[in-house]
Amino acid sequence: MIKTFFNYLHEEKGLPISKFYKGFKVETEQFTPVILSPAQFDFLINDKGFENSLPSHLKRTKDIFVFGCTVALRYSDLIRLKTQNVIDGPKGKYLLIHTKKTATLVKLPLPDYLLLILDKYKRQGGNYLLHQLSTFENLCSLLGFDTLLLMTIRITLS
Numbered sequence: 001m002i003k004t005f006f007n008y009l010h011e012e013k014g015l016p017i018s019k020f021y022k023g024f025k026v027e028t029e030q031f032t033p034v035i036l037s038p039a040q041f042d043f044l045i046n047d048k049g050f051e052n053s054l055p056s057h058l059k060r061t062k063d064i065f066v067f068g069c070t071v072a073l074r075y076s077d078l079i080r081l082k083t084q085n086v087i088d089g090p091k092g093k094y095l096l097i098h099t100k101k102t103a104t105l106v107k108l109p110l111p112d113y114l115l116l117i118l119d120k121y122k123r124q125g126g127n128y129l130l131h132q133l134s135t136f137e138n139l140c141s142l143l144g145f146d147t148l149l150l151m152t153i154r155i156t157l158s
Contacts, residue, residue, distance in 0.1 A: 002021065002024060003021050003022075003024045006021035007021065036069065040143075041066075041069065044062060044065070044066050044143075045066055045113050046113075060121075063117045063120070063121075063130075064078065064130050066113070066114075066117065067114055067117055067130060070111065070113075070114055071095060071108050071114075073097070073099065073106070074099070074100070074101060076100050076101070077097060077099050077100055077101075078130055079128070079130060080097070080100065080128075081095070081097065081128065081129040081130060082127045082128055082129060083122070083127055083129065085097050085129065086110070086118065086129070089107075089109070091109065092109060092110065093109075093110045093115060094107050094108060094109055094110060095107070095108045095110055
């Protein structure tokens, strides 16, 4: 942004500014996302033995993780979801949200396992659908994920 500003002053306004700003660089981080296999994702959704072995705070973390992987929203959008974001549609329940970063309207069908997760937290009261996440590292450790990249995890359904 600073580079653009100096370029504007030099090119558009004709101000005598040296071209030191041309050397400004933005560092980008390279990362490799962790990709869950369909079997791993199915395990998270359906393995009740694993879920029952988790303490309550990790159960909540697992639910938020499963929800996030399914709807593929950014974490900032997940924690903003409220009860009014769940609407009835012609083929069941849908999630409707304007994303924070891009202000895009997104409408997603909600599968049954997500409705069960939402129902679980609806009983706890409040307007928000999901609670904030602070124990993601602990859950990844229990699952045996070697690489931890918060909220860059995607699911490949082949």
